Amino acid sequence: MILETILSSISHDGIVNFAPMGLHISDTDLERSPVKRIVFRLYPGSQTYENLKATGQGVINFTDDVLVFVETALYSGCPPSVPSQKVRPPSMAHASTIWEFTVTRFDPSTEPAFLEGKIEHREQRGGFAGFCRAQGAVLEAAIAATRWQWLPMGKIIDPWPVWLELVQKTGGNREREAFNKVGSFLVGKGIQVPIVSGDGRKASL
Known part of the structure; x- marks a missing residue:
């Protein structure tokens, strides 16, 4: 594990x-x-x-x-x-x-x-607050982003809509901010991906 x-x-x-x-x-x-x-x-x-x-x-x-x-x-x-x-x-x-x-x-x-x-x-120091599927989506997106230089582009682009939907539907402000930071990082590397707007809807960078 x-x-x-x-x-x-x-x-x-x-x-x-x-x-x-x-x-x-x-x-x-x-x-x-x-x-x-x-x-x-x-x-x-x-x-x-x-x-x-x-x-x-x-x-x-x-x-x-x-x-x-x-x-x-x-x-x-x-x-x-x-x-x-x-x-x-x-x-x-x-x-x-x-x-x-x-x-x-x-x-x-x-x-x-x-x-x-x-x-x-x-x-x-603290207790377990409960599972949030958006948290897992952000982690997967972040791990993919750290490997952007050698990972096949499809490994980032193809699952991105799934991660985005999970963050939109199940995430809070913290998860949305984190996911958008991953998106901003990728855009800075020339990889265009949509982000989550303030109201939880899809937006573009």
Whole structure:
């Protein structure tokens, strides 16, 4: 199973980075209470890769705020943060749950690299608010947008109407803003896609 999270890390120089990251976790690990082992697959060249390789510490931030995923993935956003308890990187101030971890194994011999970590501190700050299909649509659109340079154009254009409809019908203002930011990013790359207007109807950029 891969859980979508925001991972905060820090460089040797103290520069903090936030980035979306898929957390690999097995059903067996989820059944254990509490989870102690986490796994990430990292591609060379990313700031997260360089930071975790250099400092060996990070924070897994769980949030259902899709706007944060879009801003950190496509616009190098840095959300409000607070100091951590056991590691140097800070956590997201508004994360519902955070897991601070240290790297126990980093294997760059494979691509993507294999990272295994040990959770040093965990904190639950909020509860589950419920599923929103628009949130999933925004995440899928954002993931596609991060791969615009090598992804076949049809992988972005073809599902876009489906994602748009889900955001129109089931999303709130936060989801619409996030989806439109993905659209603006793509338009800036020369990929024309419609967005959601303020009243929830389809509009053009």
